Amino acid sequence: MTSFPAILQSEWTKIRSVRSTVWTLALTFVVTLGLGALLSFLTDNNFEQFGENGRTPFDPTGTAFSGIMLGELAIIVFGVLAVGNEYSTGMIRVSLAAVPQRGTLLTAKAVVLGALALAVALVTAFLTFFVGQSLLGDHATTVGAPNVLRAVLGAALYLTMICLFAAGITAMLHNQTLALGVLVPFFFLLSPILSAVPKVKTLARYFPDYAGQRMLLVYQQHGQPYGPWAGFLICLAWTLAALVGGALVLKNRDA
Amino acid sequence: MIELHELTKRYGDTLAVDGLSFQVRRGVVTGFLGPNGAGKSTTMRMILDLDRPTSGRVTIDGKHYGQLSEPLKYIGALLEAKAVHPGRTARDHLRWLAQSNRIPPRRVDEVLGLVGLSPVAGKRSRGFSLGMGQRLGIASALLGDPEIVMFDEPVNGLDPEGILWIRNLMKSLAAEGRTVFVSSHLMSEMALTADHLVVIGRGRLLADLPMPEFIRQNSRSAVRIRTPQVEQLLTALDRAGLRAEAGPAGTYEVVDGDPTRIGELAAAHGVVLHELSPQQASLEEAFMQMTADSVEYHAGDGEGRDAAGAWGATWQPKAPRQEAN
Structure with a gap:
């Protein structure tokens, strides 16, 4: 058998030797941090207007993570490109000729992709939190406050899982354009719209993005079906399902 | 040695490869000849386990491709030019490939030198010409210093200088004792390079004989x-x-x-x-005559005629034997 560490090293070389990796990951960081910082700054300066209908307690952590939706978009693109560029260039056949164990190849790819995404997501989450808090002035919270550390780590895990989910879907569709065409509308149109429609709403609450975002909440929201840990598990299940689906398609299909 | 045994690939109603059996012998250049659409590329993809045969099997030195540990050290293949991420440099492309099969890193620069790409090793392949892409593909095929090399239509779209280079490369690889399996749809190209010839048409074996024998029979x-x-x-x-x-x-x-x-x-x-x-009479004419039927069927208008041809051909030779029984 081909050695797994060797395949990991090879996948690492693949991922770091193209520019799109750097760009999409840098964009994830910049957009999440930048938008979070801007919203935190604006909130601090206009806190009186915002605070009027304060039925739920003000969530400084959530405010710092206001940009996570756009960061999510960037990291989805990263996940799609990292897998999909092999299909768009025909390189997949070169990869599979070098590593005919298809499941092993996709596993190595997911490990490298996941590790890199997690590293970037952790840095992004913690910096976004601390910069946000520094701009929130008197309204800031600390990382030691109840549930805050969990929410920050949750943000990092959320970005990582969504990235791997996108990678799995891309392997299932074996086409990066198609994968972007499915994932972006799903996360940015379908899921938000469905979660506002009565009845369908119940279903939309088990989508990976809604589930994953429960991990970011410091305070329990009214009418929420489940808590952060259940959200983590649901999002993880989606991610694993997408990766297993991708591996099955890769294994059974002619390359 | 590559051995094909009753290898068959069906795509829906079409038989792309139909009960193909032959061997690619060590130390010679075997030309794999057939008109476009004859099933050459499909056969090569099945050898590499990229496409799964509908039935039959193919082995390399007795093993299924998936059983080879670090396969690039056994068999190197060029299937399509430019199967490379356009944003990756030539050197990085060879580097990941080398790492995956634990090939020493110095081999990357060696093969780059061998194919004449050293000056552009650090350039992204986006700007490469077809010829340069082909050379990079050949560099990846040679990376593991394999016993067997397999090239699918390597001279397609190349300028005369590139064609000459590939021709000489294949001869020198065979002279080093390697097994070379190369496909083409041009008889003239094969006549210049191949020692042995395998001709297929519509996925079926039409001839499998040494080149001098083919020339003797057909010129x-x-x-x-x-x-x-x-x-x-x-x-x-x-x-x-x-x-x-x-x-x-x-x-x-x-x-x-x-x-x-x-x-x-x-x-x-x-x-x-x-x-x-x-x-x-040129070998090209001999080849055209040999494959004329299969080309005709291929360009044929109706499914019915297609099926009748296939049926008639498989049925007829069996009939006398059945009567004898």
Whole structure:
């Protein structure tokens, strides 16, 4: 058998030797941090207007993570490109000729992709939190406050899982354009719209993005079906399902 | 050695590869010849376990491709030019490939030098010409210093200089004792490089024989004669023991004839000749004739005719045997 560490090293070389990796990951960081910082700054300066209908307690952590939706978009693109560029260039056949164990190849790819995404997501989450808090002035919270550390780590895990989910879907569709065409509308149109429609709403609450975002909440929201840990598990299940689906398609299909 | 045993691939209603059995022997260049769409690329993808056969099997040194540990050290393949991420440099492309099979990193620069890409090793492949892409593909095939190399239509779209380079490369690889398996749809190209020839048409084996044997069987030479005194000439030839056949446009042809002798014979009998020319049927013609049926079927209009052809061909040879039983 081909050695797994060797395949990991090879996948690492693949991922770091193209520019799109750097760009999409840098964009994830910049957009999440930048938008979070801007919203935190604006909130601090206009806190009186915002605070009027304060039925739920003000969530400084959530405010710092206001940009996570756009960061999510960037990291989805990263996940799609990292897998999909092999299909768009025909390189997949070169990869599979070098590593005919298809499941092993996709596993190595997911490990490298996941590790890199997690590293970037952790840095992004913690910096976004601390910069946000520094701009929130008197309204800031600390990382030691109840549930805050969990929410920050949750943000990092959320970005990582969504990235791997996108990678799995891309392997299932074996086409990066198609994968972007499915994932972006799903996360940015379908899921938000469905979660506002009565009845369908119940279903939309088990989508990976809604589930994953429960991990970011410091305070329990009214009418929420489940808590952060259940959200983590649901999002993880989606991610694993997408990766297993991708591996099955890769294994059974002619390359 | 690559061994194919009753290898078959069906895509829906189409049989792309139909019960193909042959061996690619060590240390020679085996040409894999067939018209476009004959199933050459599909066969090569099945050898590499990229496409799964519908039935039959293919082994490399007795093993299924997936059982080879670090397969690039056994068999290197060029399937398509530019199967490379356009934003990755030539060196990085070879580097990940080398790492995956634990090939020493110095080998990357070695093969880059071998294919003449050292000056552009650090350039992103986006700007590469077709020829450069082809060279990079060949560099990846040679990376693991494999015993067997397999090239799918390597000269397609190359300029004369590139064609010559690939031709010489294949000869030198075989001279080093490697097994070279190369596909082409051009007989002329194969005649120049291959020691052994495997011809397929519509996914079926049409010929599997050494190149000299193919040339002997298929090249026909004749002397073409045109004269206003037909009767006199034919009599003279007949007396000399030569047989002339009617050729195109009122000419006559003497198969395997010697132009000098025929010219002298004509002069001795006072026959005026308007033409006396040696004719050589090209290997290209022989190949076209051999694959004519399969090309016809391929370009055929109807499914019915297609199926009838396939059915008739498989049924007929079996019929006498069934009667004998």
